Amino acid sequence: MNTQSTIYLDYASTTPVDPRVASKMMEFLTPDGEFGNPASRSHRYGWKADEAVEEARSHVANLVNCDPREIVWTSGATEADNLAIKGVARFYKSKGNHIITSKIEHKAVLDPCRQLEREGFEVTYLDPDEGGIISPEAIKSAMRDTTILVSIMHIHNELGTLNDLEAIGNITRKAGVFFHVDAAQSTGKVDIDLSSLPVDLMSFSAHKTYGPKGIGALFVRRKPRVRIEALIHGGGHERGMRAGTLPTHQIVGMGEAFKIAKEQMKEDHEKIKAFHTKFLKEAMKIEHAYINGDVDNKVPNILNISFNFVEGESLIMGLKDIAVSSGSACTSASLEPSYVLRALGRKDELAHSSIRFSFGRFTNEEDIDKTLSILHNVVERLRELSPLWEMHLDGVDLDTVQWNTH
Amino acid sequence: MAYSKKVVDKFENTLNNPKAFNVGSFDPSELNIGTGMVGAPACGDVMKLQIKCEPQGNSHVITDVKFKTYGCGSAIASSSELVEMLMGKTLEEAKEIKNKEIVDALELPPIKIHCSVLAEDSIKEAIENYESKQ
Numbered sequence: 001m002n003t004q005s006t007i008y009l010d011y012a013s014t015t016p017v018d019p020r021v022a023s024k025m026m027e028f029l030t031p032d033g034e035f036g037n038p039a040s041r042s043h044r045y046g047w048k049a050d051e052a053v054e055e056a057r058s059h060v061a062n063l064v065n066c067d068p069r070e071i072v073w074t075s076g077a078t079e080a081d082n083l084a085i086k087g088v089a090r091f092y093k094s095k096g097n098h099i100i101t102s103k104i105e106h107k108a109v110l111d112p113c114r115q116l117e118r119e120g121f122e123v124t125y126l127d128p129d130e131g132g133i134i135s136p137e138a139i140k141s142a143m144r145d146t147t148i149l150v151s152i153m154h155i156h157n158e159l160g161t162l163n164d165l166e167a168i169g170n171i172t173r174k175a176g177v178f179f180h181v182d183a184a185q186s187t188g189k190v191d192i193d194l195s196s197l198p199v200d201l202m203s204f205s206a207h208k209t210y211g212p213k214g215i216g217a218l219f220v221r222r223k224p225r226v227r228i229e230a231l232i233h234g235g236g237h238e239r240g241m242r243a244g245t246l247p248t249h250q251i252v253g254m255g256e257a258f259k260i261a262k263e264q265m266k267e268d269h270e271k272i273k274a275f276h277t278k279f280l281k282e283a284m285k286i287e288h289a290y291i292n293g294d295v296d297n298k299v300p301n302i303l304n305i306s307f308n309f310v311e312g313e314s315l316i317m318g319l320k321d322i323a324v325s326s327g328s329a330c331t332s333a334s335l336e337p338s339y340v341l342r343a344l345g346r347k348d349e350l351a352h353s354s355i356r357f358s359f360g361r362f363t364n365e366e367d368i369d370k371t372l373s374i375l376h377n378v379v380e381r382l383r384e385l386s387p388l389w390e391m392h393l394d395g396v397d398l399d400t401v402q403w404n405t406h
Numbered sequence: 407m408a409y410s411k412k413v414v415d416k417f418e419n420t421l422n423n424p425k426a427f428n429v430g431s432f433d434p435s436e437l438n439i440g441t442g443m444v445g446a447p448a449c450g451d452v453m454k455l456q457i458k459c460e461p462q463g464n465s466h467v468i469t470d471v472k473f474k475t476y477g478c479g480s481a482i483a484s485s486s487e488l489v490e491m492l493m494g495k496t497l498e499e500a501k502e503i504k505n506k507e508i509v510d511a512l513e514l515p516p517i518k519i520h521c522s523v524l525a526e527d528s529i530k531e532a533i534e535n536y537e538s539k540q
Contacts, residue, residue: 311450313478317409317417337450348448381421385429385482387454387474388447403446404531 007322007367011208011360012157012185012302017253018210018361024256025212028052028249038246039237049248056255060204060217063187063258066194072218072238073251077184078108079231080203080218081151083242084180085112087228088149088201089121092178096146102126102134102153103343108203109151109182122146130345131294132159136167143171149178154192154202155185158340158356159293160302162190169198178226184208184216188261188268189299194219200226206250210361211257215250218242264361269300272359275368276300279357282372286379288392292341292354303357306341306350309389310382315355318378322371325356349388349398409479410513416483428489430472432456440536442528451477451521453485455528457492457500459536465496466536473528480518484508488525497533 008016017025027033028049038053040046054068061068074080089099101113103125113123124142128134134152150172152163165181172179180201186192188209194202202219206212220226220241234243261268280303283289288308307315312326337351346354357371383389388398420427431454434441438458445452458470471492475485487508492500505522508514514522 309476311477311481313450314417314482317414317479318421320418348450352447352450378421381424384424385421385474386476387443387452388476390431390454390474398447403448403452404444404527 005321007371009357009359009363009367009371010323010325011363012160012356012358013325014207014213015210015360016362017207017212018257018260020260021211021253021256025249025253028252034248036248038248039235049246052248053246053251056251059255059259059262063262064183064192064194064202064204064219066219067222069239070194070219070222072220072241073246074203074216074218074242075214076207076216077182077203077205078216080205080216081106081108081180081182082112083218083228083231084201084203084220085109085149085151086116086231087241088178088180088226089116089119090229091227092148093121096144096148097121098144098146099123099149099151100126100139100142100147101151102128104128104132104134104156104158104340105151105153106157106182106184109153113151128343129294131297132156132161132292132340132344133294133297134163134168136164136171139168140171143175143177147175147177149180151180151182153182153185155183155189155299155302156293156340157185158302158338159304160185160298160300160358161293162297162299165197165199172200173198185299185302187258188265189301191265194221200224201228206254206257209257209261212250212253215247215254217254268361272363273300275359275363275365276303279303279359279368279372283375286376289379290350292344292346292350301359303359304354305357306346306354307379308350308353309386309392310353310379312353312355314382315353315378318382319355319371319374322374324358326354409515412512413480413483413514416486416512417479420482420486427486428471428473431474432458432470432472437539438536440532440534440539442531442533442535444527444531445477445524447476451475451481451524453477453481453524453528455485455488455525455532457529457532457536459497462496465498466540468492468495468497468500477521477524478518480512480514481521481524483512484514484521484525485528487511488529492529497536500529501533503529 034048036045036049038049057068178200184205205216290306292304341351432439440457443454453475456472459466471489505526508522
């Protein structure tokens, strides 16, 4: 299959590695490169690798304005989320057993919370508002004397919506509760200043920001200090928080990707914002298209739209030359529509017909134009095939129909 | 999940050439038309199948079929496959069609078997509707 002819609009799922990042990574693999184990203290191979790891750590810290000593390498944002949530819960269990999160978090947050429930913790899963935002007031009212942790994501992976970290953090600080943020979608998209944000733990991923897969990091604040129980033991790497030989090339890749993100954030943002404006304007010319998530409070690189009367998976199949993802889980083993869109109060049929378009550094104007043209065409054709569209045109209110389910 | 080439081809052909693949509608109030509609938007698929029949000897023969389907790619492919099977069949023969034939013809993956069940339900309902008018 020639994937090059397929337009890639799924950057929120993963990004290609920036060629500048890939060539830097190559310097840390082969016999003529710096392949050493960063933990080797007795020779220059180790020293050089360690130097590279620490330089990368500084690049990551620099992008989010924290101390490099507050960055712990992990295998990705999923591990960082696990380490933060389970790590804090297990370390501070004598102080309390209650955790607050939301119903629309990534599974990397929800599943560790479910695991902690099995271990005896209590978890409150907050509803978002209809725009996909978690209100700070809702967090305030969910607080108990036993609450030890709040975990809320920054940019939503399906919707692109932004939560107000400062407002939430002010509440958690006041209550003496730790605040963890999954920021896998944030780096290189919006400014993050951890020197002023009241956030205690933050998860990062390299592969959403033009770095390699298999590497991420957890920010663990030093002042005020947060302590976590490690998940992986075996050598005391990363100040005892995460054992295992550091993958130098992966780490260097993440560092380089984050360094480039810092330099290029503005440029990337301007370009993608223009694409977003155009895409939104043209896509919304399609009748009965609905944006999912608060359009006034989101990043421009993610755009989630439901096209009523057509089903999401068939739309994706129709858009075969465009790589996008469906909110509808009809593509996976479960036949449930997106739990995220359900939590927003979207009707099932709209939840079944959502598509996430996500743009990135290597998207160009031609990709946008071509996608819009194909999109208009395929939606029209699928509606011609849709009995629901026909009923709608005949003036039937679909909500009043008695469906013959089986 | 990867679909078989058969599902993909059937889906694409139907999408790109709806008339040739019997996409459309008959007037459901006509006496020689039987309409079956099954599924629900909330479940992600709705199939509407219509058969046009005429008496022939002791039986009735399906002379034309139209359908519309809202659903995933395999739901659309399953309806389209069923429509082809129905052409020229007597109602007795049509009643004998089992979802397994659609599964086999399209090589449907296990989690998409329900699409073929829905297709089987749609023809049963269309025949019932037609017979109730006779």
